[in-house]
Amino acid sequence: MRIHKGKYRLAGRNLNFDMVDDLSLNDSGGCFYFRGGNGFGKTSFLEKVIIPALKADSLPYLYIGQDIRTQLYTLRALLSIQGVKVAGADEVELLKLWINQGRSASVLIMDEFDKYFPDYGFIFDWCADFIQTYIIVTHLPLNRRVTAACNDRIYNVRFEMIGADGPLKNIRVKSE
Amino acid sequence: MNKIVILKLGVIFGVILVFFWLFVFGPFYDDIVLQIAVFVVIMGWNVLRFSLRDTISLLKFCLPFVLSLFVFGLMFHFIALFGRTDWLQDTFIKCLVFPSSLIFLKILLTYITYLDILNLPISMRKRIGLITMKSAFQKGEKILRRFSWYLNTYPDLQSGNRIKSEIKKYACLIIALYLYLYEEIENSNHLLKNRYQHLYEAKE
Numbered sequence: 001m002r003i004h005k006g007k008y009r010l011a012g013r014n015l016n017f018d019m020v021d022d023l024s025l026n027d028s029g030g031c032f033y034f035r036g037g038n039g040f041g042k043t044s045f046l047e048k049v050i051i052p053a054l055k056a057d058s059l060p061y062l063y064i065g066q067d068i069r070t071q072l073y074t075l076r077a078l079l080s081i082q083g084v085k086v087a088g089a090d091e092v093e094l095l096k097l098w099i100n101q102g103r104s105a106s107v108l109i110m111d112e113f114d115k116y117f118p119d120y121g122f123i124f125d126w127c128a129d130f131i132q133t134y135i136i137v138t139h140l141p142l143n144r145r146v147t148a149a150c151n152d153r154i155y156n157v158r159f160e161m162i163g164a165d166g167p168l169k170n171i172r173v174k175s176e
Numbered sequence: 177m178n179k180i181v182i183l184k185l186g187v188i189f190g191v192i193l194v195f196f197w198l199f200v201f202g203p204f205y206d207d208i209v210l211q212i213a214v215f216v217v218i219m220g221w222n223v224l225r226f227s228l229r230d231t232i233s234l235l236k237f238c239l240p241f242v243l244s245l246f247v248f249g250l251m252f253h254f255i256a257l258f259g260r261t262d263w264l265q266d267t268f269i270k271c272l273v274f275p276s277s278l279i280f281l282k283i284l285l286t287y288i289t290y291l292d293i294l295n296l297p298i299s300m301r302k303r304i305g306l307i308t309m310k311s312a313f314q315k316g317e318k319i320l321r322r323f324s325w326y327l328n329t330y331p332d333l334q335s336g337n338r339i340k341s342e343i344k345k346y347a348c349l350i351i352a353l354y355l356y357l358y359e360e361i362e363n364s365n366h367l368l369k370n371r372y373q374h375l376y377e378a379k380e
Contacts, residue, residue, distance in 0.1 A: 047325075051329060055334075060331040060334075061329070061331070062331070063326075063329045065326065067322070070319060070322055070323070070326075070356075071326050073323065073352040073353075073355050073356045074323050074326045074327055074330075074348060074349075074352045076351075076352070076355060077347075077348040077349075077351035077352040077355065078327070078330060078332065078333070078348050080351060081344060081347050081348060081351065082332070101332060102330075102331055102332065104331050105331055
């Protein structure tokens with residue numbers, strides 16, 4: 001799946017993205033690290049550009065949002081209507097159960113997951129059989145376990161603010 | 177101050193009772209034209225008090241209930257249940273009355289502020305209970321949109337039969353909201369009681 005280079009405007013969020021290069025997400029797999037300062041639109045880019053593109057391509061994905069505590073209520077509800085026993089399960093167990101149910105997905109998106117679980121290597125162990133592409137928003141440096149899980153196919157996507165027109169922020173999105 | 181608050185709450189609950197007596201159980205229930213007008217006015221009121229987005233999201237929330245009402249009404253009409261021939265008309269009215277009354281109730285209740293609750297001549301324990309309820313339901317309303325967003329991202333709810341997926345999605349939405357409110361009420365209540373207890377002890 002390819003996100004084409006060009007301008008993407010999210011008027012509702014006062015963000016103007018300029019994508020310098022095409023972003024090929026699912027061609028050969030790997031880990032895409034979205035980096036950039038707070039308020040540079042990484043989450044908005046995920047939710048308003050990447051996820052709609054995945055939906056449009058009918059590419060199944062799993063998304064773990066930044067507000068994971070909120071999301072867990074929906075996971076608990078989803079798993080219970082699927083007949084999975086969730087009573088007493090803690091958040092890690094819930095995530096594991098959910099990821100295990102989502103084996104049709106080939107893309108896993110994690111938005112600042114390391115904020116809750118700084119050593120999140122366990123996620124890669126759970127998904128190794130079916131996930132090809134990881135999209136990870138983070139502020140932390142990569143650790144060895146994560147690098148190994150990505151088979152050294154690591155791509156950085158950097159979000160940089162290049163200016164502002166009043167409340168509207170102009171953000172350059174550059175792949176490295 | 178207490179008297180003004182009691183008067184205000186009296187008016188709010190009075191208006192709610194009159195609305196339900198006139199349009200839900202009473203003389204104007206059968207008047208389709210009036211029910212359409214009431215529906216339009218209430219939606220307009222909600223747009224002015226909150227936003228168009230909020231109104232659309234509330235209507236979307238009501239949609240599965242309205243649709244199930246409609247489907248049952250249609251079935252009853254075709255099999256002429258109890259020999260009645262007015263099932264369709266009655267269903268249409270119910271499809272208007274349900275969202276109208278729900279949103280009307282929601283709008284009116286938002287006029288009750290935290291300060292009103294604090295000024296009520298009731299025990300602090302009851303005040304804490306009311307404040308907790310109000311805060312939880314306010315948060316619950318906002319969180320509904322986010323829950324819905326998340327549910328739309330889950331592959332299990334995207335595949336297969338569209339109607340089945342939508343029903344599953346709404347079931348999840350209601351369960352998630354229930355779990356959230358349950359936890360939120362418990363946590364807020366605990367927090368408020370704790371703070372009140374410490375403030376009271378500090379004052380002593």
